[in-house]
Amino acid sequence: MRTAPLTHTGFRVFLAARLVSLLGSSMAPVALAFAVLDASGSAGDLGVVLAAHMLPLLALLLVGGAVADRFPRRTVLVAANLGSALTQGAVAALLLTGHYSLPAVAGLELLNGALAAFTTPALRGVLPQLVDKSQLRQANSALATTRNLTKILGPGLGGLLVVAAGSGPAIAFDAATYLIAAGLFLRLPLAGTASRAGTVRSDIRLGWQQFAGIRWVWVVTACSCLLNLVLTGTWQVLGPELTRQVSGEATWGFVLSARGAGLLLMSVLLYRLAVRRLLALGQLLSVLVALPLLAIGAQAVAPWLIVTGFASGLGMAAAGISWDTSLQEHVPSHVLSRVASYDDLLSYLAIPIGQLSVGPLAQTFGGFPVITVAGVLTVAVALLPLASRAVRRLPHTAVS
Template sequence: MAPVALAFAVLNASGSTGDLGIVLAAHMVPLLAFLLVGGATADRFGRRTVLVAANLGSALTQGGVAALLLTGHYSLPLVAALEFLNGVLAAFTTPALRGIVPQLVDRDRLQQANALLGSMRNATKIFGPSLSGVLVVVVGSGPAIAFDAVTYLVAAGCLTRLSPVGRVDAPRKTTMAADIRDGWTEFRRIRWVWVVSLTFCLINMVQTGTWQILGPELTRELSGEATWGFVLSARGLGLLVMSSLMYRLVVRHLLRLGQLMSALGALPLLVLGAHLHSPWLIAGAFVAGLGSAVAAVGWDTSLQEHVPPHALSRVSSYDDLLSYVAIPIGQLCVGPLAHRFGGFRVTTTAGLVYLVAAVAPLLSGTVRRLPHAPAGHRAPVPAGPAADAAVRPGTPQQPAG
């Protein structure tokens, strides 16, 4: 809900797209800057504690933004500062969320847990923006953001009721910087992790900016403005459908399947670049959503099954950092490239790069052979030296992404 409500709030209060750009950047920059600190903090101090604190903090920051809007005291410096703090808190949330799941469910149920989480996330992507738009029209942006703040309080209350059964290593007598360096060592050591992470860094660079910036423009040119909304809804529906199916899907090599299915994400770009009209584009977006859902569940499950528990949040934070930092690079480059070579040609090229990058990790045996422990099959949980051996190149192991 928040992005829609915040965008209209800033535009209505200031009348300036420049203000909106500053507010969005104020959120993204600290998210990138503090991700590694967030991962190290989650591994050191406990993931439930970090999640509760981050959600309480987010309730305060979003509540502050809502108060400014409801009282008619909009101020760009104040809103940007609150969104900066919100971005910092988000940097602590993401690694802790991925790290806490193995502490809540058995290893052979991780895929099902991630499928359920994915289903809920994808449902909110479909209904959240629509609900936010209705609230903005009916009662205004301020109440919509206030409602968003309340949801953080509800989340914090739910998180306090979690009872993690696993336990990460006790905090060590090292500095935070040393923990971050150790996380980098672990990330670099596990070959299939950095291979797939680099792949998705490239994919995000060529896909996100192209899809977000050229997608609406080219779709309007081919099929009209209304089509873009149907395209986004179709992709969201594909994500939701496949996330639900992943709850029951049983495969031996989940990472391999995820990489193969992720290649479907290139389809909408290729359809758009080929000047095909709305039925093809909507169908392509739906199929892309199916593939992206498999890739997401496969990656999270693989990380949780094969990365040593004491380093899971830190390894996840390096993966997230690579993914996020590529997005603004692509967004900045796509405009000049489209001006120089044409939007349709850039979109086609981005789709081809996406396709090749998605399947390239399968050239690595550590990615192809990484095993998965489906429900009903209780594989031993790697720990300590055994875990190190489990993920060395050349041994049958599993992927992330």
């Protein structure tokens, strides 16, 4: 009988570190938004701060992937989390002392985004070093459950903390979670790896060769890029506005809550459910993310919107867990962070393009037609990877 990943001390430590870090990170956006708006009174300042965090994340992801494969991932995670604790602590200090300054806060968030570019690829490569391949699906499901719980609870807790104590203490709490996570990452039983010959640039180039050389990886990544281009901006920009027109503002909140419940339920189900073709199942269920767009486009009543929001969460969780597990099962560990960084970069780049384009499209053609077309395209793009035999036939290690 296979043992559960939670029997491994290293995985329990890793899960605890992620829980602490994710809780702080889910609370921080609420606190930061209110802090900047209260201190500056300008939505423009908030846009600058958010962009300052995102730009270095995109610019340095490939470097972060190369570093995570070149040096011990435990060292990368500890250093990055300590740096994030310092930057967020400095932001909190500025707010608590009443010395808010847009250049200072934006500069600190710039550093924070740069550190995240090193954290993300390292995290993707750690799990295969902690558990057996047969336990990766369960481990990813447990991590997804933790992540989804913090998404549900974190923003509300962040808002309550802002109301009770102010934005400064809320940001300080986020800084403390980075510090605690760094201490937990330090305890991970990961074997060190020697720095290889060559340069970071050559490592990045080799990472691209590995990424492009694995057919199912680049097929799914290319389709995910298209999916983010079509789906994310439409959902974030048109979703709340069109839902308000049809059913009122409260309905959008219920839709988001239902989606969170779907994410959580599928995370729990996939901890128990073993299938032979996990990646194919995840791609098939990802079609469910189109349902809320189609329902909004059809101007469906609130109960249908909520149901489709729940179904969307099921599909998102299945796609995410199956993808992470497949990467960790089949991509060699010594290039895993670099391959994952190319996946992340292409996915992230598509999001702002979609966000910027959906507004002009809605003004030209109308919001409801645009979101309907986006829903249809989402179905097509979600199913497209299944046309590849490499995707359809990829085995799941736990049941192969």
